Amino acid sequence: MRILVVDDDPLATEISSAVLEDGGCDVVAVENAAAALKVLAGDRDFDAVVSDMNMPGLSGLELFQALRAAGNQLPFILLSGDDPRELLRQQPGLTACVAKDMDLDAALMTAIADALLPSRN
Numbered sequence: 001m002r003i004l005v006v007d008d009d010p011l012a013t014e015i016s017s018a019v020l021e022d023g024g025c026d027v028v029a030v031e032n033a034a035a036a037l038k039v040l041a042g043d044r045d046f047d048a049v050v051s052d053m054n055m056p057g058l059s060g061l062e063l064f065q066a067l068r069a070a071g072n073q074l075p076f077i078l079l080s081g082d083d084p085r086e087l088l089r090q091q092p093g094l095t096a097c098v099a100k101d102m103d104l105d106a107a108l109m110t111a112i113a114d115a116l117l118p119s120r121n
Contacts, residue, residue: 003025053078
């Protein structure tokens with residue numbers, strides 16, 4: 001599985017990438033939504049996007065909306081310090097929202113598995 005990780009915080013990028021790589025994913029990381037849009041415009045060989053919510057410029061939610069508006073239906077997992085249930089309720093079509101907390105590693109891999117291996121449910 002090839003995952004695009006989008007986060008402006010280098011430490012958060014490192015943590016998310018390590019979790020995904022430990023789970024067997026190939027990770028490409030970029031530091032903002034504009035870079036993510038550029039990468040996805042030139043490379044469609046991704047299985048999912050994992051993005052931070054709060055970033056300068058375009059937020060993770062705005063990145064999700066831009067991708068959907070462009071017809072990109074990749075599974076999109078939003079990482080946030082906000083209430084994940086509320087974000088999911090407010091944004092139909094969002095694949096998952098994972099809290100950036102002590103359970104990030106398990107929750108992120110569960111979200112990836114649920115998004116990419118629906119037969120697991």
